Amino acid sequence: MNYYLQTLVDGIAQGSIYALMAIGFAMIMGILGLVTFTHGEVIMIGAFAGFYALTFLKTGIFVALVAGFAAAWILGLVIELICYRRWPKGPDETWLITTIGVSTVLKSGAQIVLGTEQQLVPDVYTGFWTLGGVRILHIQVFMLVVLFILSAGLWLFLKKTRTGLELKAVSMDKTAAALLGVDVRRILVIGNAIGCALCGVSGVLLGVYYNSVHAVMGGSAGLKSFASAVLGGLTSIPGAAIGGILLGIFENVGVLFFSSGWRDVIAFLILIAVLLVRPSGLLGRKGAEKV
Amino acid sequence: MLQVTDLRVDYGNITALRGVSFEVREKEIVTIIGSNGAGKSSTLMAISNIARKSGGSVHFKGQDISSLKPSAIVRAGIGHVPEGRHIFPFLTVQENLMVGVSGNVRSSRATTAANLDRVYELFPILAERRNQNGGTLSGGEQQMLAIGRGLMVDPEMLLFDEPSLGLAPIIVETIFALIQKIRDFGKTILLIEQNANMALAIADRGYVMETGNIILSGSAKELANNPSVASAYLGI
Numbered sequence: 001m002n003y004y005l006q007t008l009v010d011g012i013a014q015g016s017i018y019a020l021m022a023i024g025f026a027m028i029m030g031i032l033g034l035v036t037f038t039h040g041e042v043i044m045i046g047a048f049a050g051f052y053a054l055t056f057l058k059t060g061i062f063v064a065l066v067a068g069f070a071a072a073w074i075l076g077l078v079i080e081l082i083c084y085r086r087w088p089k090g091p092d093e094t095w096l097i098t099t100i101g102v103s104t105v106l107k108s109g110a111q112i113v114l115g116t117e118q119q120l121v122p123d124v125y126t127g128f129w130t131l132g133g134v135r136i137l138h139i140q141v142f143m144l145v146v147l148f149i150l151s152a153g154l155w156l157f158l159k160k161t162r163t164g165l166e167l168k169a170v171s172m173d174k175t176a177a178a179l180l181g182v183d184v185r186r187i188l189v190i191g192n193a194i195g196c197a198l199c200g201v202s203g204v205l206l207g208v209y210y211n212s213v214h215a216v217m218g219g220s221a222g223l224k225s226f227a228s229a230v231l232g233g234l235t236s237i238p239g240a241a242i243g244g245i246l247l248g249i250f251e252n253v254g255v256l257f258f259s260s261g262w263r264d265v266i267a268f269l270i271l272i273a274v275l276l277v278r279p280s281g282l283l284g285r286k287g288a289e290k291v
Numbered sequence: 292m293l294q295v296t297d298l299r300v301d302y303g304n305i306t307a308l309r310g311v312s313f314e315v316r317e318k319e320i321v322t323i324i325g326s327n328g329a330g331k332s333s334t335l336m337a338i339s340n341i342a343r344k345s346g347g348s349v350h351f352k353g354q355d356i357s358s359l360k361p362s363a364i365v366r367a368g369i370g371h372v373p374e375g376r377h378i379f380p381f382l383t384v385q386e387n388l389m390v391g392v393s394g395n396v397r398s399s400r401a402t403t404a405a406n407l408d409r410v411y412e413l414f415p416i417l418a419e420r421r422n423q424n425g426g427t428l429s430g431g432e433q434q435m436l437a438i439g440r441g442l443m444v445d446p447e448m449l450l451f452d453e454p455s456l457g458l459a460p461i462i463v464e465t466i467f468a469l470i471q472k473i474r475d476f477g478k479t480i481l482l483i484e485q486n487a488n489m490a491l492a493i494a495d496r497g498y499v500m501e502t503g504n505i506i507l508s509g510s511a512k513e514l515a516n517n518p519s520v521a522s523a524y525l526g527i
């Protein structure tokens with residue numbers, strides 16, 4: 001029994017990282033109205049920013065999270081400039097291709113500049129509690145708290161601010177938003193940057209939780225965020241959060257039955273299963289984009 | 292107030308506008324009538340710079356606004372209630388209205404509240420439905436919401452693209468009465484309509500459009516009495 005509870009706890013903890021990256025992904029997809037491919041690399045850059053803050057600047061975890069947030073935000077602005085702004089009137093495929101290009105450059109560039117080896121990330125919060133035979137790491141609770149604070153902040157921002165309302169409007173109908181005086185370009189820049197920043201934070205947590213960062217970690221991370229978002233309904237933010245947590249649980253349960261080599265395959269299987277059974281995801285709304 | 296000169300629009304190899312020129316003077320109601328595909332919506336979309344112009348210019352109050360971005364054109368004072376309503380389906384009625392505040396250069400807490408009250412007064416049904424998602428409204432209610440959003444922008448000039456489309460006759464009457472009322476508030480109006488009877492009844496002047504050209508212009512009275520307009524657009 002404890003064994004299963006332990007799996008659940010670990011799954012939820014891991015899922016909190018996936019949830020964060022999926023929220024960022026859902027946000028970007030909602031606002032752009034299409035899938036992009038720079039996602040995994042944004043997570044990787046966030047992870048390295050956190051890693052450098054922790055190891056070289058010897059900052060605490062909070063500064064590392066801020067570093068990941070800021071680095072990914074800036075990268076988001078650059079991606080917008082290169083991938084989207086220069087090609088505003090092109091067909092949708094243009095953005096797919098530009099983001100694949102930038103993602104490739106980032107991945108290769110990271111291998112050259114940051115090295116091809118896995119880097120060891122120092123431990124933060126090594127302590128744990130034992131509750132009825134189940135071990136709960138402090139870092140696991142910390143990750144859930146980070147997820148909760150950032151989601152609550154995002155929810156408040158979307159609900160209470162004018163920019164938040166404009167973000168939602170742009171994600172549903174760009175023409176209507178523009179005709180009501182919303183600066184659609186500005187909203188794309190802000191929405192994309194926020195989405196990237198959340199992914200950057202998830203990258204820092206990923207590095208800290210697994211004690212490692214790697215220049216090619218973006219591939220698997222990108223897949224996880226995509227699978228979580230699809231599970232939740234692609235562009236629904238609460239859906240993405242739930243999808244991420246569920247993916248974390250599924251992965252850990254799956255590893256229990258198969259072996260840890262299957263971890264990444266599980267995300268793929270879930271992705272395919274959802275697309276076959278319920279393409280609109282758990283909280284997806286049919287036929288419209290939204291944030 | 293609005294001067295459109297030799298406007299051209301192409302979609303790929305389809306030419307929608309072949310050099311359209313007209314003007315709208317301050318506090319006028321001007322209507323453009325024409326059959327399906329004549330290029331009426333393209334004209335409005337080009338004025339708002341949503342559709343790319345392949346030639347020509349648009350001046351508003353003497354200023355060249357041809358290359359301003361859409362949001363800047365709205366903030367310069369040209370509101371646009373588009374064809375097909377374009378309601379935000381998952382925003383509530385009130386949120387839909389509140390988006391219009393983005394284009395309102397005179398907005399403050401007080402003016403926003405007053406504008407909201409005015410819209411709800413004009414369309415009591417929207418007040419009743421204020422917390423309901425826009426996508427759940429009936430077609431007619433959505434049209435009212437679209438117009439209400441345009442009023443939240445509170446621009447000097449309003450472009451209406453077929454506001455009576457799909458509405459019951461009694462509501463059409465209300466909408467046309469409302470358009471006259473908006474003009475009496477001191478606004479300038481450019482009205483696109485298929486319902487030429489009603490449009491010419493409230494307009495000061497009109498233009499008739501066909502396959503990307505303006506083929507006729509005159510006072511509303513002249514147009515209504517013109518035999519070719521009568522046979523083609525008034526169903527007489």
Ligand SMILES: Nc1ncnc2c1ncn2[C@@H]1O[C@H](COP(=O)(O)OP(=O)(O)OP(=O)(O)O)[C@@H](O)[C@H]1O
Pocket residue numbers: 302305306307325326327328329330331332333334374485
């Ligand atoms: N986005 C587009 N892509 C390609 N062709 C378009 C596009 N929009 C309009 N057209 C074409 O341009 C021409 C003019 O269209 P427009 O929508 O301006 O007509 P309209 O006068 O508003 O017609 P309606 O009364 O039916 O609304 C039509 O032939 C139409 O098919």
Ligand SMILES: [Mg+2]
Pocket residue numbers: 331332333374452
């Ligand atoms: Mg039209």
